[in-house]
Amino acid sequence: MTNEKTIREPLFHISKRAPLSKGQVALIYLSAVVIALILSGFVCTLLFGANPFAALVGIFEGNFGTDSRIWWLLRDASLLLLVSLALAPAFRMKFWNLGGNGQIIMGALACYACMHYAYGQIPNVIMYILMITTSVGVGILWAIIPAVFKAKWNTNETLFTLMMNYIAMGLVNYATSKWSLQQTGKLEPINGAKLPEIGNKYILIILIAVAVTVFMFFYLKKSKHGFEVALVGESVNTARYVGINVKKTVIRTVLLSGAICGIVGLLFCGVVDGNVYEDTPQNMGFTAIMAVWFAQCNPLIMIISSFGIIFLSRGINHYQKNVLKLTNSAVSDMIVGFVYFIILCCEFFVVYKLQTRRNKRNFGFKDISEQIAGKGDGKPTAVEKEERNEGGNK
Amino acid sequence: MKKQIALELKNICKYFPGKVIANKNVNLTLYKGEILSLLGENGSGKTTLMNMISGIYFPDEGKIFIDGEEVVIRSPKDAFKYKIGMIHQHFKLVDIFSAAENIVLGVNDGSRYNIKKVNSRVREIAERYGFDIDPKKKIYNMSVSEKQTVEIIKVLYRGADILILDEPTAVLTPQEIEKLFVILRKMKADGKSIIIITHKLNEVMEISDRVSILRKGEYIGTVETAETNPKELTEMMVGKKTDLKIERVKTDFDRPLLEIRDLVINKDDGSLAIDNASFYIRGGEILGVAGIAGCGQKELCEAIAGLRPIKSGLIMHKGENLIGLPPKVIIEKGVSMSFIPEDRLGMGLAPSFSITDNMMLKTYSEGRGPFVDRKSARARANALIEKLDIVTPSSETPVRRLSGGNVQKVLVGREIESAPNVIITAYPVRGLDINSSYVIYDILNEQKKKGTGILFIGEDLDVMLALCDKIIVICHGKIMGIVHAEKTTKEELGLMMTGSLDLTEEKKDKNYGIAKDSNLTEEEWKAEEEKQAEKENEDD
């Protein structure tokens, strides 16, 4: 060492880590959620001087406190799960469908139009069929327009689908100006025309969500279509080479997306609340993108992510309203957004690791991960041996 | 005269994820005013080592000395501070900028940004060392050697004294290489120290003063060029004496399988990729395609595989026109294409899919019902892993996690498994170490014995001369000649690649690239041509 001062090394060093096993990745996500919860409790304390444990109790209260709260939780989680399932195939194909909100609104609006014109005019059964088909059809239409242009000319689907949201909102406002009787700024529910209840009005939603989850799991993981979707998302060139009609796949997949969003619209209008207005989808079109992302497009994990997001936002909302007496519904949006950030932060450790230069300490699970994988014996595996031969010049 | 040390590395180590050792205890000394060759096989850690000097990577252990003082190079900026400039193998240039803009990009001399002044300084440097360059020309309009010139001027502009060139000759023609060597000698005379990475022995012997050798990340030694010979260097490089001769299997050539006539293909930007090419591939023959990178090889592959529409011409497979057929039908006819792009993943493989899923890329839609048949694909994957010695934890491992050699084995293995009668393969040994390369050559030779026609698009002329039966040489999309590998020389190929020699001109009377025992009679060819012309008119 000639001169201590000139030999400064970077404080942190980021490098890619060896691929983790599924269990290790799950562990990272789990710790992300735990850290997120602790930190949001801390934020609550900071902002409102609240007791973080009370906040936790409040969140559980808000979801499980009464029977109806549990039903609401299941209802919203099922709806979000459905939207996530709708977006997942498009996402898997790297088609950024940000138009979930618009597709839901249009589905709801189509359903409402059927109710508005047909209720009392024709037998209910025919009206129900009409409601279902038009909702699905219009949802498909709203999704497929950007998809056709994407397939044909590679038009930017991110902004296209976003603009379709606002056009849908405009159309709802137009319809409201024509059909609304009480000038509430919303299309008021036509309760008589709603779909018949099975048990109570939430069970139908839950059943549909379960059915679509099972369908989507097999569709994405096991079917030929799912294979094509994944391949188009992976590499369009390879897909074309093996004989996949990429345009057809894009349109077909987004069609499925739109159809499921149309069903969600139908549920919002024909089962749940019946109001149709700009915010009918409760921003689930965007929220679902988070749910899909955190679940890496896996339908089974999406059950957890959708449920988790709804659990948190319902819980916080209950807590701020009934415990903190804030009447500030935005608290939950803000904190849930904050939680997204924390989880996105933690995702970093799935791919990278942080090392400090001086003592070569590893942050982010490296040691733990080796214990889990049982690879601590220092013997390189076959792959590693091979990689050593290759490693230098990639 | 005692030589002054410009750069010294002591015990440099670098590890990559998964306990991969890229460099271990490497020592290196570079004197002022010398050219040092860094020799090693692909994957021996040459580039990694140089990246640590230029600040791209940070060494895990070891010390770097510049002019006798220990330094820490944390970033490329630090490297420039110590007057180190690296010319990367894959040029680091901004495509939409002009040459001068690229050159001045990282410079901060405190003066106001004035592109006109930069232009004139660039011309000044070009004159001094004998470069030929227009500072205002945009990079996307430049040839490979022009781009390399920009890279070299870029580091000179910033006053670099130590220049590192990573495989600078890989993309150049023999004539361009000569020009580059003249310039390098001028720079050496100017007092610059130069490290040149290469694995071409003749170049090492020609240009360098000393040679340092790496093998599998470890430092083997340094020798004076004048006191060594290619044989010794090869031994140091590969460790044991290896017979570099690739076997050329003798087969009885069958009738032409694939006949291509007057083929014209455009590039994406509308310029000519392949200009009026005629050639044919026989069963049991390996036909090489030589040419400088980006001379229409990719477009040719894509056109035969049905991925790229052609402008005009005919592609006949066993007497049947392939033009206009969807890729899938062409695959079903037994024409297989595998293209290894520079990043080695891409065409033909889905990197994040498992080996099993990659096995069924072309066959997934077979069988009835809506579901894919993963079970049989898994069996085939395991069979392939067994047969080709693919090193992988399981058949369910994404191919992205495999090392380069194994990825290519999966790709080539799958293509062969489908029992094709024509194999189009581009750069199948790109980036592979010698042993893996041999596995691939063996696979190809085995196919050749079975009567398969193989179009081998390659980079290394030595390999092509040894492996192929005939070689087509193209220059800017034009066929310059089709030669028998046994009868030609590297020099001749080099001249043809650069367009200095055109054999088709010499033998105008002979119908170049047209088989005497074609599957079709001349009348039938005419008829096909007319049919094709009709189709084209309909399309318009």
Next chain:
Amino acid sequence: MGANLAGAIALGTVLLLGSVGEIITEKSGHLNLGIPGIMCMGAVGGCWGMVVYANLLANPASANWFLLLFLAVTCSMIFGALGAAIYSFLTVSLRANQNVTGLALTIFGTGFSLFFVKQYIGKGNAESVLPALSKILNTSLPFAGDLGFFGQVFLSFGIIVYLAVLIALFAAFTLRKTRVGLRLRAIGESPATADAVGINVLLYKYSASLIGGAVAGLGGLIYIVVCRGGNGLFEVPTDLPRFGWLAIALVIFTVWKPDVAILGSILFGLLYMLKDMGIPFNSYILKLVPYLVTIIVLIFTSIFGSKAVQPPASLGLNYFREDR
């Protein structure tokens, strides 16, 4: 007619700052879909600064014009930059997916702004004070009224609007003519190239995101102060994001050039004002025109786009030096 044109320019300024912010960010290779959220944060941040200042005074109308302007602009820019700081930390340092992070930021930003308004600004007399303060900020040049139609359309604004145009021009100049601009563009095209010549890529990426966020945040403030005359603070999270999305779309329309964005944004402002221009057509349908035109522009550029008007080549891809 003049009033509508002036309204179009005012709205255009909001779009302009949104797209200039996005252009600066995109030039560094980062597609920030969080701009709508950032604009909301900037809007409430600027208003907060104004209200805090006004509450120190006995009579809000007596507020010092310059100090008010300074506080409003600074606060909105800081809040905007804070939003962008979250975005850039996640995408630049932690290499999180840009689209997902941007959307999360929009969700967070709209939620945060409503929360902030309800919790800190809206409780007192803000709703009555803000219009008065906005009036001060909107004070036009003294002779604007004397110049007839021209004066009414182009000179009737407070200095804040001209500040926005200046920012756009300055951004255009910097990108095109200076060393900093050259480097930023190089990073957006190929960060590895920029890195290899010793440019501090992370610093530039952070700076571009933060400055872009600050500029977009100011756009949010202008929406409240100029377009809404200080009203509608509670509607920020529902009304403002649509302008954020339009601003992002405008970036494509203006081929990543801030000076072209000046004209483009006024044009879109006009489209947005169509519904108020007394055109004998269903006003609900007229409201859809800006979105329809955006879609048409998107389609048009995708069909006829040339090499010269492509987005920065590395847009959407995070840079990690050791990726080979």
